[in-house]
Amino acid sequence: MNTRFKFSALLVAIGFLLAFLPDQKNTGFRLNPSRLNFLAASDTLSFSADQVARFINSEDSTIRLIDVRDPSEYRECRIPGSVNIPLEKFSDKTLLSFLNSDKVKNVFYSNGDQFSSVAWTIATGLGYKNTYLMKGGLNEWYDTVMNTHFSGERISAKENLIFENRFKARRLFNEFNSLPDSLKVKLFASKQAARKKLDGGCE
Numbered sequence: 797m798n799t800r801f802k803f804s805a806l807l808v809a810i811g812f813l814l815a816f817l818p819d820q821k822n823t824g825f826r827l828n829p830s831r832l833n834f835l836a837a838s839d840t841l842s843f844s845a846d847q848v849a850r851f852i853n854s855e856d857s858t859i860r861l862i863d864v865r866d867p868s869e870y871r872e873c874r875i876p877g878s879v880n881i882p883l884e885k886f887s888d889k890t891l892l893s894f895l896n897s898d899k900v901k902n903v904f905y906s907n908g909d910q911f912s913s914v915a916w917t918i919a920t921g922l923g924y925k926n927t928y929l930m931k932g933g934l935n936e937w938y939d940t941v942m943n944t945h946f947s948g949e950r951i952s953a954k955e956n957l958i959f960e961n962r963f964k965a966r967r968l969f970n971e972f973n974s975l976p977d978s979l980k981v982k983l984f985a986s987k988q989a990a991r992k993k994l995d996g997g998c999e
Contacts (some may be wrong), residue, residue, distance in 0.1 A: 811854070841916075842929040843903055845940040846958065849965035851903075852876050860900045861930070864915040865907060875937065876972040886918050894926045905930035905937075927997050941965050 851859045852875065861878035863870050883906075885891050895902050902919065904912040904927070912929050919927045932939070944962040946986075951959070965986040 805901065809973045841927070842931045844931055845937045846906075846961065848875065848903065848937070849941050849961050850932050851962050852968060853961060858900060860897075860902050862895075862902055862904050862915070863906070864904055864911050869907075871977065873934075873973045875934075876968055878905070881915075881916055886915065895919050895927070898925060901926045901928055903930050905933045908933045908935050 801918055836996045848861070850856075851861075855877070861875055863874050863880045864883045865880070865881055867880055870878075874880070881894075902924075904915040904919075906912040906915075909929070909932060912933055916927050916929050930936075941962045944959060944966070946955070946959050981982075
């Protein structure tokens with residue numbers, strides 16, 4: 797995202813907060829706009845589609861993907877393991893408290909960058925830690941992960957690792973989104989239980 801776009805998202809988010817957040821004395825921004833704009837300009841607060849693909853391939857429990865699109869869009873297709881918190885729900889203090897975590901990185905995504913940037917701005921402005929963006933959102937996910945292909949006669953070890961990561965994530969994405977919603981929940985519950993057994997933990 798360029799600086800002008802980030803600043804616009806910041807202003808939209810501030811307007812959103814002023815209009816919708818209840819009890820503004822207790823839930824107002826803890827960071828001033830200039831500090832937020834400085835943070836928004838940092839490349840360290842976003843993850844690429846390739847990085848997100850690695851997170852879901854390894855089932856990284858320190859990452860929580862948050863889809864801020866409408867529920868209908870979320871039901872139609874989503875990144876495996878993500879949870880849906882539509883942008884309009886960000887006025888619900890109960891849902892926002894879910895985001896305030898010291899141990900889990902919240903990675904917001906939408907179709908592009910606009911709505912996830914607003915979500916990031918609201919969460920960060922409220923003082924929540926570990927807030928990040930998925931650069932380019934699902935548009936970038938499709939361009940990078942879903943449409944990846946190899947052409948040529950030789951492939952380097954690095955290119956092969958990237959291709960394998962994308963291919964595995966693409967296959968998981970397609971398999972996951974072909975399931976009915978009830979089975980999507982069961983799939984991830986069974987994967988988590990299996991991982992705990994391998995780690996020597998309890999179900």
